[in-house]
Amino acid sequence: MKEKSAIRQDIRAHLRELPHSDIALASKKICQHLCHAADSPISTGKTQTIALFSAHGPEVNLTALHQLLPQTKLAYPLCHPGGILTFHHVAQPEELVSGILGILEPVPERHDLISIPDIDVFLCPGLAFGRDHTRLGQGGGFYDRALHQKSDRATTVGIALQSQIRETVPHHTHDIHLDHVLTDQGFI
Numbered sequence: 001m002k003e004k005s006a007i008r009q010d011i012r013a014h015l016r017e018l019p020h021s022d023i024a025l026a027s028k029k030i031c032q033h034l035c036h037a038a039d040s041p042i043s044t045g046k047t048q049t050i051a052l053f054s055a056h057g058p059e060v061n062l063t064a065l066h067q068l069l070p071q072t073k074l075a076y077p078l079c080h081p082g083g084i085l086t087f088h089h090v091a092q093p094e095e096l097v098s099g100i101l102g103i104l105e106p107v108p109e110r111h112d113l114i115s116i117p118d119i120d121v122f123l124c125p126g127l128a129f130g131r132d133h134t135r136l137g138q139g140g141g142f143y144d145r146a147l148h149q150k151s152d153r154a155t156t157v158g159i160a161l162q163s164q165i166r167e168t169v170p171h172h173t174h175d176i177h178l179d180h181v182l183t184d185q186g187f188i
Contacts, residue, residue: 003170015058026184031064041155048082049073052123054104063093075114078105085146116149122156130168131157133178147176
């Protein structure tokens with residue numbers, strides 16, 4: 001646990017120092033690569049529903065996917081007490097509101113619930129990712145709990161800046177290993 005805490009602290013400090021313009025440029029590259037690269041899990045054309053996330057602080061911003069993937073259903077997470085996530089279809093990122101953790105989230109009365117097993121691709125946030133597809137999140141376990149419910153056909157993609165990548169990050173047996181990790185330099 002001390003090692004996870006130290007890595008989280010180091011990465012948070014590093015991200016706070018990055019210029020907003022660097023994160024914006026990296027975000028654009030990540031969205032373009034996800035939509036157009038031959039090695040992207042969504043390049044098959046069979047992806048109907050993608051779970052993404054709202055950028056919170058110095059985090060990759062994926063809102064460009066709304067314009068780049070107009071035929072794809074995009075779902076955002078809604079945080080519930082007890083570390084539970086539900087996902088809801090959101091047509092435009094402007095429809096999101098500040099939630100219990102200060103993260104922009106869907107409004108359940110306005111945005112349709114999408115069952116976790118019905119999601120084809122999960123774009124996952126994190127503080128650090130390993131080249132071995134390990135993920136170190138914020139520490140609440142929200143994504144690990146949600147991803148244990150996904151279908152076997154679903155694909156998981158960690159989304160990060162290249163500077164958030166390590167050889168491996170500390171993990172436990174219950175932590176989900178991702179199928180892919182995508183940075184501004186491409187898939188790892």
